[in-house]
Amino acid sequence: MSQAAFNPAAEQEKLDLEMVEIHLLTEGIYRHYGFDFRDYSLPSMRRRIWKRVYAEGLSTISALQEKVLHDSGCMERLLLDLSINTTAMFRDPTFYLAFRNKVVPILRTYPFVRIWHAGCSTGEEVWSMAMLLTEEGIYNRCRIYATDINEAVLQKAKDGIFPIASMQENTSNYISAGGKDTFSEYYTARYDYAIFRPSLRENIVFAQHNLVTDASFNQFNVIFCRNVLIYFNNALQERVQQLFLNSLDNFGILGLGRKESIRFTSVADSYEEIDAEERLYRRVR
Amino acid sequence: MRQIGIIVIGTSLGGMHALSVLLGALPPDFDPPIAAVQHRYRFSNESLPAYLRTKSKLPVVDVDDKLFIRPRHVYLAPADYHLLVERGSFDLSKDPAVKYSRPSIDVLFESAADAYRAQCVGVLLTGSNDDGAQGLVRIKKQGGFVIVEDPASAEAPEMPQSGIDTAQVDRILPLERIGPYLVELWRQSRT
Numbered sequence: 001m002s003q004a005a006f007n008p009a010a011e012q013e014k015l016d017l018e019m020v021e022i023h024l025l026t027e028g029i030y031r032h033y034g035f036d037f038r039d040y041s042l043p044s045m046r047r048r049i050w051k052r053v054y055a056e057g058l059s060t061i062s063a064l065q066e067k068v069l070h071d072s073g074c075m076e077r078l079l080l081d082l083s084i085n086t087t088a089m090f091r092d093p094t095f096y097l098a099f100r101n102k103v104v105p106i107l108r109t110y111p112f113v114r115i116w117h118a119g120c121s122t123g124e125e126v127w128s129m130a131m132l133l134t135e136e137g138i139y140n141r142c143r144i145y146a147t148d149i150n151e152a153v154l155q156k157a158k159d160g161i162f163p164i165a166s167m168q169e170n171t172s173n174y175i176s177a178g179g180k181d182t183f184s185e186y187y188t189a190r191y192d193y194a195i196f197r198p199s200l201r202e203n204i205v206f207a208q209h210n211l212v213t214d215a216s217f218n219q220f221n222v223i224f225c226r227n228v229l230i231y232f233n234n235a236l237q238e239r240v241q242q243l244f245l246n247s248l249d250n251f252g253i254l255g256l257g258r259k260e261s262i263r264f265t266s267v268a269d270s271y272e273e274i275d276a277e278e279r280l281y282r283r284v285r
Numbered sequence: 286m287r288q289i290g291i292i293v294i295g296t297s298l299g300g301m302h303a304l305s306v307l308l309g310a311l312p313p314d315f316d317p318p319i320a321a322v323q324h325r326y327r328f329s330n331e332s333l334p335a336y337l338r339t340k341s342k343l344p345v346v347d348v349d350d351k352l353f354i355r356p357r358h359v360y361l362a363p364a365d366y367h368l369l370v371e372r373g374s375f376d377l378s379k380d381p382a383v384k385y386s387r388p389s390i391d392v393l394f395e396s397a398a399d400a401y402r403a404q405c406v407g408v409l410l411t412g413s414n415d416d417g418a419q420g421l422v423r424i425k426k427q428g429g430f431v432i433v434e435d436p437a438s439a440e441a442p443e444m445p446q447s448g449i450d451t452a453q454v455d456r457i458l459p460l461e462r463i464g465p466y467l468v469e470l471w472r473q474s475r476t
Contacts, residue, residue: 227379
């Protein structure tokens with residue numbers, strides 16, 4: 001395979017131009033549609049944007065900008081690229097196990113528990129939590145507020161209908177997570193889908209919420225936000241961590257993704273670790 | 286001489302041994318930060334970093350999101366996340382698998398190439414698929430330097446071979462010589 005000789009100045013210019021294009025695209029989306037991706041982390045943004053450029057049959061980010069601004073269908077598709085996070089029931093089973101063993105005993109002492117699941121995507125982890133709390137006998141005292149920026153995925157979360165093909169993995173996660181019943185009893189199989197028991201949804205409120213632009217909407221005892229902040233840059237992570245801190249009661253619990261950490265933000269000193277490995281924290285000041 | 290901003294390494298089948306040989310050849314004052322993807326099982330625990338710690342004179346770290354990149358450290362992509370490089374810090378992502386892999390070598394290499402350009406050195410070792418080859422192409426396109434393990438010496442030759450077939454490779458070396466060669470590159474860069 002022959003390759004043109006390397007020309008540092010030309011490559012540098014191309015990269016700088018790419019930065020300008022990404023900036024203009026996100027600024028245009030913000031002004032026209034109100035979605036704010038301006039403080040999303042660059043490396044992932046770059047990959048996701050280029051994926052959409054090629055999928056639309058285009059060759060530059062500028063061309064994508066034009067299409068996105070004039071064609072709301074294209075914006076919908078880009079929005080899915082930028083905001084969908086794949087998930088599974090009881091993902092990272094040891095997280096749920098730690099929650100069961102170390103957090104549930106604390107929650108038992110509360111008359112009422114408010115839980116915010118921020119960035120819930122298609123809802124698998126919300127339904128998982130409803131099962132766990134049911135098995136622990138405290139679900140009737142809990143209310144879960146499940147939010148996401150994206151209405152389309154939120155509707156999926158609300159429906160509670162998931163591909164039957166994922167049930168094998170879900171079942172094995174459920175068992176590793178310390179599940180106490182039989183996983184298959186939570187759903188009814190219909191063709192290629194598993195329809196989950198509507199009773200699990202009784203204490204879940206699904207609502208659109210944008211972590212980037214919206215304010216806090218309640219005080220909570222528990223906040224989950226797993227593998228959402230990795231897509232934000234430092235400034236935006238800082239903003240959202242402040243939002244969480246201000247939305248947590250004293251001694252409230254914060255649960256992050258397995259490789260997300262509060263130690264690079266200014267809220268680090270406001271929490272103590274409940275389980276360092278599983279990224280479960282408790283607000284202490 | 287070429288400044289080295291970061292060294293990125295990719296490997297899959299046979300990688301645990303290959304990484305231990307390569308890292309074991311580096312002295313404790315080896316400055317350039319190293320980021321490595323070894324294809325790992327989704328639920329794999331701490332065993333890979335723990336093992337490599339016994340072989341490397343440099344500290345070996347499983348990366349947390351937004352961790353700063355510091356000299357004299359070896360950074361590993363955590364299980365079930367893509368590892369991406371931004372200038373000065375790491376990013377993680379849960380985006381879909383690339384070449385059936387998460388972490389993916391291409392994702393690490395391409396992001397490092399864009400962030401460090403000519404200061405990026407890519408190393409592709411033993412492995413059984415073609416992850417990493419496109420990443421090498423990007424590193425070369427940005428003016429970086431590319432080393433591939435000699436397929437003849439590799440436990441699984443497919444990965445280095447696809448790198449050689451796809452990218453314009455600077456050096457093809459047997460495993461034992463890659464570490465010493467990196468030391469040589471680094472020493473030259475300081476003169």
